[in-house]
Amino acid sequence: MAEPAVNSVAVIGGGWAGCSAAVELARAGCKVTLFEAARTLGGRARAVDVQGRQLDNGQHILLGAYKESLRLMRAVGIDLRAAMLHLPLQMRYPKGSGGMDFVAPRLPAPLHLAFALLRADGLAWADKMALARFSSTARWMDWRLHNDCSVSELLERYDQTERLIELMWRPLCLAALNTAPERASAQVFLAVLRDSLGAARASSDMLLPRLDLSALFPVAAAAFVEGRGGSVRLGAKVASLASLATQGGRWRLGDGEAFDAVVIATPPPAAATLLEQAGAPDLAASLGHFKYEPITTCYLQYPAATRLELPFYALRDNAASGHWGQFVFDRGQLDSTQAGMFSVVISASGAASEPGREALAQAVADQLADVLGRPQLARPDWVQVISEKRATFACTPGLARPANDTGLTRLVLAGDYTASDYPATIESAVRSGVAAARLLTARRK
Template sequence: MGMQRIAIIGGGYAGMAAGVSLAAAGRQVCVFEGAKTLGGRARGVELDGRQLDNGQHILIGAYRTLLGLMQQVGVDERTALLRLPLTLQQRTPHGDFRMVAPDWPAPLHSLGALLGAQGIGWGDKLSLVKLMLGAQLAGFRLATDCSVLAWLEQGGQSPQLIERFWQPLVVAALNTPLETASAQILLNVLRDSLMGGRHDGDLLIPRVDFTALFPQPAADWLAARRSEVRTSCLVRRIARDAAGWQLDDGDERFAAVVLAVSPQRVADLLPETAALDTLREQLAALHYQPIQTVYLQYAPDVRLETPMLGVAGGLCQWVFDRGQIHGTPGMLAVVLSARGDYSDWDATTLARRVHEELVQHFGLAEPPQWSRVIHEKRATFACAANLSRPGNATAVPGLWLAGDYTAGGQADMTYPATLEGAVRSACAAAEGILKQHFAGISF
């Protein structure tokens, strides 16, 4: 019976999604997570008695795979997530930009959002609508991938429109500068969100920490189904012999192994065989982008006009009011995506400079009572145009990959480094394992 088990290395969103998918099909899994806390790069952290997150992420209504998995393991979306209609509010040095989708049926809600946007002229609105309709007519497919900036310039988007609409959207979605970001991947996201169903573009902001949002409920769900989740259990080596897959020097054997860790860790764990040379080359070719989250605790009466607000023209990109989201009045989370000059600043300098910008934008009277910076140096892979991404199956039977960096099969199904991309990859890996190793087997 032991050889029917599947080992999953990594207890982040991809690893836990793979476990749930396989266990739902009747397979026993054992998840190995090196850290004490589940979630990987999207996990809850406690700093000075404050329950925060390793980084501030959002979901959208189009994340059907993740939302379905959450429901499957018993997470109530109504209490775990704050759902807002598709909204993009941006403060810039040249005036505010605001776009809100009206309560109209799709696709009219998208047209209403674009034409009703405040802060841009009618020329920009019409060029924006023209570009999106052209993308829709082309099936959101490019003959050849190119950078987002090249695609926007070919589509006649003005510098003002790029600054107020495209720049914050692309950096938030792809965490990659417009000059190098993949236009095809952006189109995949736009198709599923802005140009999708009525609620596909809704913003879903977690009210609980990211470990509690899915990984821990998934672990509890797995434990009730003859599966295990082992935290503080770092796997350093995998090998295959006649009895199956072995982790480190343990006595257990597994029918298959899913590597649901970062690409860097995958490279370290791969067995030494020429069959995996192409995969090693793909992993080595990946580049990475950081994300810094600056938490600042102000007086309880500090409150933004909306739970999430964009800021352009300086360091800050997105500001989240955790008082409105998590019930911690006065706590703001400021996100700085992709690499910039600030990436090398010390935490004290960065927090001070962020506060100075917040004073300019929101007129804050007092300095923060407390601040912390979380710097994820390799938060995501750089989602560059024409990037060669590995698939879920490897050249070694029984060895599988799951993670947001993998390809989504067809080009129009591939996502950037998002939680949805991670769990989609995991579900695809699980499906492949079931077909390759358990076809015709049932319990």
Template sequence: MAKSKSASRKIIAVVGGGWAGAAAAVSLAKKNHEVHWIESSRQLGGRARAIEHNGNILDNGQHILLGAYSSCLALFKILGIKLEDNFLRLPLQMVYPKQSGMHFVAPRLPAPLHLALALFRAQGLTRADKMVLARFSTTARWMDWQLNVDCSVSELLQRYEQTDRLIQLMWNPLCIAALNTPPERASARVFLAVLRDSLGAKRSASDMLLPTSDLTSLMPQAAAQYLLTHGGQVHLGTAVQDLDGADDGQWRLVSTSPELNAMAFDGIVLATPAEISKRFLIKLANKASKQDVPSLESTDQAFGVPRPIEFPQDFNYEAITTCYLQYGPTLRLERPFFALVDNPMQQHWGQFVFDRGQLHRDQQGMLAVVVSAAAEAVNIERETLATQIAAQLAQVLQLPELAHPVWHQVISEKRATFSCTPNLQRPTNLTTRAGLVLAGDYTACDYPATLESAARSGIAAAQLLL
């Protein structure tokens, strides 16, 4: 039976327990609406969540947030998440182990002086490297970090005559870290948008924020608690199988929860992965067609059409693998993280290594190595991949003992992000069905698939419903 409500208080279902769903749920609850947050699994967090292994709480992937992530920071403020208690804040840096030859760290000075001095002091770059890097930065600012015609990041770097060494040690790692797409097929327009909000903004925007608590407790659990204290409910282990738009303008769910099935909703936020949301919308379109519902004009940017035609192209996906290696508790790297030169020909897969002991007090001696946009690595047997990564660390860090970890855990997300290619058409949050909106890092945004784009999308979806 539908719950009674005041004229201004709406009942909203948010389907999907990731960061986009969290952002939508919090935004709606903050406006005093009754929110039902629904997740099919028993855990919130989506593709940014914690898991348990050998008594340790590990993230399913090592993340870095930026000071430019305004929507994430705004959500943290609403939820009472203090940055100083939950993140290690570092200045922008790209530092390799000594023999790799590059050391770039931005000092804490006003922008753009921080980058100018970092470039002047940078070790491992020639004068020619520094000159072309400075020229690229100046030109990008003059262009307002925009491109009229999109191209690949590799094409952009060639156009501005970036040196091979700069591409290898600076631009390629930044592109892969930000877009999780190889530079030769990554969108230069999206890459410039990330650079604009970090390198091209105030100094604090370029700061790197490394979580010091697990991702589940960092945001989704705090969002769930906020929801409960504002009159909402969280439904875990509840699968939504279908949606029904009623003639009275309200929505109903077909789910594994009799309680939810008996309710009527004023709006629904579909914060599920793109392919799942698309299936829901195709079902709705088929129903509308069978009921002879008049069709509405579809747009190039929207999933939501009244009949199954002209749906957006399906996304291609990129993998991310995180390899956790546990050593003795006395192991400590010189820095919280290092960049690494990957070279598949040498079985060097790691691109960044993080000292988890400097982030989490209870994870002394643990290293996390990230392998992004490397489908080849995902197909290697996990024991073999861990052995190869450990050997890479032993060689580049010149610590032979790193070849023999006490234990390891390899976590691969084969569909971690969509492939952020040039001119990719991403759907808007708005559908053509009243009261039904989309949320997810795949929706239209000038950012790639990141926690920030998920948060932005969730906030935008909530605003559309209101």
């Protein structure tokens, strides 16, 4: 007997993966019900209200290579030019801070990288040659390793200089993988470099959101789903999931509603609980091996006229001197309503958070005052520290990540932790949601 058609689909989890799956399913003609336990869509990349201020729970940079993210944003009506500031690939430190100034000109690849190297300030000839050698070797290897290792091992293997590691490779690794180089996967890091340093010029562009992260996609995604006959339920936690074998393999959620198919788009611990109930104990158990890393964003409000010379700078972090910040963004250059507000990002922020939020905020303010040579920055008018304790999984070498297909009829997984060559980024979440949806729509056809 033919498998029943997939018409009604429950998507459990309203983060970027769940919203992407919901949009792709709605585009294919499915009636989608999106369940989100929180009151805000976006998951670990969302807007939060803090004392009447609309902030993101973390500062993000997207890349021009995020093809699926950009495609779905367009599909739900986001004007990409208005929604994000487009900048060429760069790693720029404040003048006089002992860093470097690396900016890729708008030339075809790989000329943009070659010219960026030639013009880079703050790097010795040995540093530039090491970067060029690494890039050419990685291209020759097609950005792949036979056996995964740590990023630190990879950099040592290819004779990268200490200064290049400090100013380029380490901050890129922390920003992209949220895992320290000595523990981070070299293979995943190479995939990120392939789509930044090794990509076509437009693909290597850095995209800074002007909208808050919920407005950048999840809110528009919800409207898209509702506009096609679906529904979005906030504050709706799905506590249980059961197979209805007598109804052609449909699925019943905790409140008794039944659906032809289900996408589980929650973090691994919640997904494991649902998978156990659904009859996939081995898959549920496999999700327990993930370790997690925090990300902290410190917002500092200064007088509205306070600005940086650039939209963002890289910062040299140094725990010994209390310099925890790795990047600083001038929010006023992205959103005029946030004039005078800076956001400072600390990836893999476990050690930085130990002294407490108040102490960390002051340390970040002191760091800005020091490296920017502006003593007044040590006294912000207002600060807010936001930490996501489980922002991403620790992206370690050889990490086993589950497939989207659970092996159960019309039950699929979506999330940035599923099998991918990318780390836990917005793009990997979106790709996973799209892949999960397509598994179901293929059966629908």
